[in-house]
Amino acid sequence: MPRDPCYDILFEQVRIGPVTAPNRFYQTPHATGFGWQRPQSGAALRGVKAEGGWGVVCTEYCSIHPTSDDSPFAFLTLWDDDDIAPLALTAEAIHAHGSLAGIELWHGGAHASNRMTRLPGIAPDVQPALYHLPTTARAMDKADLRAFRGWQRDAALRAKRAGFDIIYVYAGHDYLPFQFLSRRTNHRGDAYGGSLENRARLLREMIEDTKEAVGDTCAVAVRLAVDELHGPEGITSVGEGREVIEMLADLPDLWDVNVAGALGNDSRSARFSSEGFQEENVAFVKGLTSKPVVSVGRFTSPDRMVSQIKRGVQDFIGAARPSIADPFLPAKIRDGREDEIRECIGCNICRAANNEGVGLRCTQNPTMGEEWRRGWHPERIAVYPKRETALVIGGGPAGLEAALTLGRRGLEVTLAEAGDTFGGRLLREATLPGLATWMRVRDWRLTMLAKLPNVQLFPASRMGVADVAEFGADHVVVATGSRWRRDGVGVYAIRPGTFPDALTPDDVVAGMALSGPVVIYDDEHYFMAGALAERLAQQGLQVTYVTTAAVVSCWTVLTNEQDFLQARLIRAGVRIVTLRSLNSQHKGKVMLSCVYTGREEALPCGTLVLATGRLPDDTLWHDLAAQGVRATRIGDCLAPSSIADAVHSAHRYARLLGEPDVPPRRERAPERSL
Ligand code: ADP
Ligand code: SF4
Numbered sequence: 001m002p003r004d005p006c007y008d009i010l011f012e013q014v015r016i017g018p019v020t021a022p023n024r025f026y027q028t029p030h031a032t033g034f035g036w037q038r039p040q041s042g043a044a045l046r047g048v049k050a051e052g053g054w055g056v057v058c059t060e061y062c063s064i065h066p067t068s069d070d071s072p073f074a075f076l077t078l079w080d081d082d083d084i085a086p087l088a089l090t091a092e093a094i095h096a097h098g099s100l101a102g103i104e105l106w107h108g109g110a111h112a113s114n115r116m117t118r119l120p121g122i123a124p125d126v127q128p129a130l131y132h133l134p135t136t137a138r139a140m141d142k143a144d145l146r147a148f149r150g151w152q153r154d155a156a157l158r159a160k161r162a163g164f165d166i167i168y169v170y171a172g173h174d175y176l177p178f179q180f181l182s183r184r185t186n187h188r189g190d191a192y193g194g195s196l197e198n199r200a201r202l203l204r205e206m207i208e209d210t211k212e213a214v215g216d217t218c219a220v221a222v223r224l225a226v227d228e229l230h231g232p233e234g235i236t237s238v239g240e241g242r243e244v245i246e247m248l249a250d251l252p253d254l255w256d257v258n259v260a261g262a263l264g265n266d267s268r269s270a271r272f273s274s275e276g277f278q279e280e281n282v283a284f285v286k287g288l289t290s291k292p293v294v295s296v297g298r299f300t301s302p303d304r305m306v307s308q309i310k311r312g313v314q315d316f317i318g319a320a321r322p323s324i325a326d327p328f329l330p331a332k333i334r335d336g337r338e339d340e341i342r343e344c345i346g347c348n349i350c351r352a353a354n355n356e357g358v359g360l361r362c363t364q365n366p367t368m369g370e371e372w373r374r375g376w377h378p379e380r381i382a383v384y385p386k387r388e389t390a391l392v393i394g395g396g397p398a399g400l401e402a403a404l405t406l407g408r409r410g411l412e413v414t415l416a417e418a419g420d421t422f423g424g425r426l427l428r429e430a431t432l433p434g435l436a437t438w439m440r441v442r443d444w445r446l447t448m449l450a451k452l453p454n455v456q457l458f459p460a461s462r463m464g465v466a467d468v469a470e471f472g473a474d475h476v477v478v479a480t481g482s483r484w485r486r487d488g489v490g491v492y493a494i495r496p497g498t499f500p501d502a503l504t505p506d507d508v509v510a511g512m513a514l515s516g517p518v519v520i521y522d523d524e525h526y527f528m529a530g531a532l533a534e535r536l537a538q539q540g541l542q543v544t545y546v547t548t549a550a551v552v553s554c555w556t557v558l559t560n561e562q563d564f565l566q567a568r569l570i571r572a573g574v575r576i577v578t579l580r581s582l583n584s585q586h587k588g589k590v591m592l593s594c595v596y597t598g599r600e601e602a603l604p605c606g607t608l609v610l611a612t613g614r615l616p617d618d619t620l621w622h623d624l625a626a627q628g629v630r631a632t633r634i635g636d637c638l639a640p641s642s643i644a645d646a647v648h649s650a651h652r653y654a655r656l657l658g659e660p661d662v663p664p665r666r667e668r669a670p671e672r673s674l
Pocket of ligand 1 (some may be wrong): 119393395396397398399417418419423424425426461462463464479480481505587617633634636637643646657
């Protein structure tokens, strides 16, 4: 289909210093979990983005010197000439599709723990390391500053030799140049401290040095946090953030601006931000510079993108997560298929991957991170060689993904769902505060399924063993999901208990009557108990949240949501009890134990809600097996987990059907000095 002319503006070329972007789609730097150890995986991932139409594709953070070592997290390195060839793979993969390749040169300063290199960290002042105690970064003296400028210059020259078109000076997310910029972290008395002009000196020098080194052929971009969200004592978009832009207005070739402080501010999940959420902080930048500006905001709506450009908020549509959820987002708009955009749901599972030190994964896009090791492509899939039928039972995330992928491969697919509506767990979870966007997991799949004449959907169709046997499909896929446990078994408590009066999260969402005080017991540690507490507090109930962990929803530290969540519950008046396990339930109270000492205490309780482990709903699969009907379990029915894992499990099954079961390729880390 031809594209809607109202989107033409998104496909205009934009000049960035000496280079020209083919369109306005700009994949801003984002972590992949691959880093210097897995250059081929990183290159393949970025290549798919370029193929999908992102006019600019950037790398993740790339360290300029061993004093900036973020191990055990995955980061790139340009420390010596041996780093050039592996990074050239990425530049080549991006250029193969006519896009510009950007590289985010990085020094973490007091943020870098240097666990692997074991070099002392450096910072504007003596400063306890910002993440990895008990290290202390030492204050940089004149010689250090001179050396530092040389590292940036050398890394820029190497980046140019590797083929990159846009070279970053990275003064965001609390990293070294930003530590110089902010009064909060710079208390120096020399020419690099004191006035804003002095605190911005290093940033100015870095831009000038980088331009002098590579500016003849490469654009020099500055990534700047224009507001660190610490109020007037820090950089703010109405204060010093604005003044820095005024001061350096046309010095770089491009401004990549955001809100920061910690990374979590910039990539807030949908629970804590909506599309375009940074606009109020970054919109002023364009008025102060003649150079192009890019920013992010989880943009997935083409109309909102057009509005950003037309209203002069930015020149590009910056995106990290939307490009992860749909690497082909630009191509779909270009080809008039914007209804096919697989919208990011803002769950931040992708952030967790890097925080865990593993390859990137995405709830919406099961091929993300699998481009090299499994050879998966988000838009292409091998046609199944035979005319065969498949019956998929269960229409949650796994069943929908399996039906879609099998359908794309050309099988005759029937999807049977017991309920009146498709969506499975999403029908419950997306009703919780801030999680409405999660329904996109279902909606995108239903949209795509509607386009496949070889897939038939049957709601209100509970399947039993006899129905399955009678149907006689060549392939039977059981995606019947899971249910919350009622016996208290969770992460901490591994011995089943008896809690006959307790409710599960599903009971609460289904609207079962609750009497206060409500105790929500979290021995799962992901989002459920925290989200329920928030919802019940909103309804005016007296809520106590009890967890075996030290903080609320502790796994969400990895999705960069935890501190926001805990603050929200505190503000909502939820009482928080940590490091306690549940022993027993009695009339009007529950008994808890300290996880360290075992000391028991009573807690008033009208209704107990158990957010603990989940059990697979696999009765049908066992019954089929007993009758000799061959069937494959996928998703939560196989192993209850995140939605991302359910979707991946389904995709893997459907993509590998009929294919040799070979293990994914393993990338051997290149020999390096680290
Ligand atoms: P997953 O995350 O693995 O997709 P869900 O729990 O979200 O799991 O979805 C499982 C779906 O399977 C639910 O919508 C449920 O109604 C459906 N289901 C369970 N048993 C049957 C059955 N016997 N026949 C058809 N659908 C079923
Ligand atoms: Fe978006 Fe979630 Fe995918 Fe990240 S994991 S890109 S937040 S859908």
